Amino acid sequence: MWNAHFHNKPNESSSVLGNVHGSMFIIKAAVGFQDRLTSVEFDWDSSNDSLVISGVHAYPTNRTETDTLIHRAVIGGTGKFIGAKGEITSSRLDSGWYRHEITLVE
Numbered sequence: 001m002w003n004a005h006f007h008n009k010p011n012e013s014s015s016v017l018g019n020v021h022g023s024m025f026i027i028k029a030a031v032g033f034q035d036r037l038t039s040v041e042f043d044w045d046s047s048n049d050s051l052v053i054s055g056v057h058a059y060p061t062n063r064t065e066t067d068t069l070i071h072r073a074v075i076g077g078t079g080k081f082i083g084a085k086g087e088i089t090s091s092r093l094d095s096g097w098y099r100h101e102i103t104l105v106e
Helices: none
Strands: 004-006 017-030 034-046 050-060 070-078 086-091 098-105
Touching: none
Parallel strands: none
Antiparallel strands: 004 017, 017 034, 034 050, 050 070, 070 086, 086 098
């Protein structure tokens, strides 16, 4: 499990938008990779707005991070995101930070 701030831009000096909380479980292991089920919640500061994300992605064995593009489902939310559906695409930047692009559908 992990907790971290998420920022407006990928650096410590940019404004903090809120917190992200997550958990990851190995659900299938094979030679060289593991499929991991991840659940994540983005909570925006000073509001009751949150997004809940879940999905499975292959990670290299014995590594906590991956350099491949990650697609996960937006499965709900609170506040202005109540009933949200869509997708989040996460990519690891050279700096080690992640960029998260959220696409919501009606």
